[in-house]
Amino acid sequence: MRVCVVGCGAVGSLFAANLATLGDVEVWAFDLDKSHVTAIKKNGLQLIGAGEVLGRLEATSDPDALPPCDFGIVATKAMHAAAAIEATAHAFADGAVATVMNGVGNEETLAAHVERVIRGTTFPAGKLVAPGVVQWDVKGETTFGPFEPRPLEVAAIEPLADACTRAGMPASAVADARPGQWRKVIFNAATNPIGALTGLTHGRVCERADLRSLVTGLVDEGKAVAAAQGIELDTDPEALIDHAARPDVAYGHKASMLQDVESGRPTEIDYLNGGIARFGRELGVPTPLHDTITALIKGVEASWQ
């Protein structure tokens, strides 16, 4: 089986390095960061932190160098997915492409360029600390499932989930991957931009009654948009938010969007709050709080120009 990770940043590297430890999977990494690609080719892809892994794999910044693949795993930032899949789609002409990106709407982006799309949500996280070296911060589950407009059989998705699981990245192939995806996007959209706008860690956002109430307002709008699609959330995002606020979990965690804002990097707002609001508009579900937060974060981004 040949798998290509498209966008081999922090999350992509977790998949690529772990899958490369399997004897029966050939792994390719496609990434535009040439120093990262060069380091991977020379020294392998190294994970440190929550797991110590050294994966030997092929890597390239040249889409034409990619061979035909059975599976793709797209792990770019959501706003780079369209360009990445447009460049690499030819490698998946006979394969299927999964997204493990944040937010909602990414499957639709992939489906504009490849025939077989796999819905996906992943929880593991890390950060690139040097070319070829990624710190693995958080372990967690990955869920794959059919993309409903052109659904694959679950059996066609299982080989990918099975390979990930055997490689140390527990994954499952399910008939409906939307509940996990919406639970995650609601969690992220209700907390991430609040940290980004205020500068507060997850725990400090949650301990302020007024901000916690805003978080609940955002969760409620997200739940309404999920419900309008017939999605039954498997876990209440509220419980996850309270759990993460515990001092022994992620009280002091700076949301990734806060890190983006502090570094002046474009955020994934269009795929989090903006994505929920877009689905809401299509379904006739009002999302005034997500609209407000989206407009404010996009205003922050505009202030850098």
Place this chain on the structure above:
Amino acid sequence: MRVCVVGCGAVGSLFAANLATLGDVEVWAFDLDKSHVTAIKKNGLQLIGAGEVLGRLEATSDPDALPPCDFGIVATKAMHAAAAIEATAHAFADGAVATVMNGVGNEETLAAHVERVIRGTTFPAGKLVAPGVVQWDVKGETTFGPFEPRPLEVAAIEPLADACTRAGMPASAVADARPGQWRKVIFNAATNPIGALTGLTHGRVCERADLRSLVTGLVDEGKAVAAAQGIELDTDPEALIDHAARPDVAYGHKASMLQDVESGRPTEIDYLNGGIARFGRELGVPTPLHDTITALIKGVEASWQ
């Protein structure tokens, strides 16, 4: 007639220096900034910019030094008003005290300490550039009127308005000063914190359709709270907002709250969006957008600790 300006910062200094040019008004300034007080006593209070004025007046940081006054004009930041009027109330035992502070709810603060309160709204603005020296940036009207729970006759307010007008600070005494006050607070609350949260100038906020729509949402909630009190706005805040966005007016203006946030200073959010939301709760008018903005700005303030 003896007038004491309580809080002789930028706006207070505009009143104090101009009133001090009148032969028939004795002016006192009460301020906790000792270097400012010392400079005023030594060299007078100097205005530069929109008007060149040198006012000779008494100044003190010692509330016990204040003589009985006919009128007070409280011009502190809104969050300092309670302490300032508590300290100086004895000087107004037989007088009346006007507020020219930003936001709503300030009259209630004064009324907890003095018997006769005058509702007030002022548009002139400036900034303290050195001890004893204030730059006068913007000229404009001041409106005084009765504080409804214990209303003074308009005739009892006219001497103060008349003195301001004669001194070059046009002011009027009206039967209902609430329309002008609510027009101003709605304008400020709909625009100031959006600039503060995004870092954008007034003009750039207004040219982004998503943020301009958020501004309108905030204006609409403010209008509903005003209407529930029977207040008929004299001018639509929307028109003022569009006017201010013009390149020849205030396109490039950084909202005072943005200046506060950039300097890590407490903002007046509790008296702007927080004030509108508080009146809304008392009147049963929902203000979810003002609640959201208030929570976010208070989160920003909390992030500095």
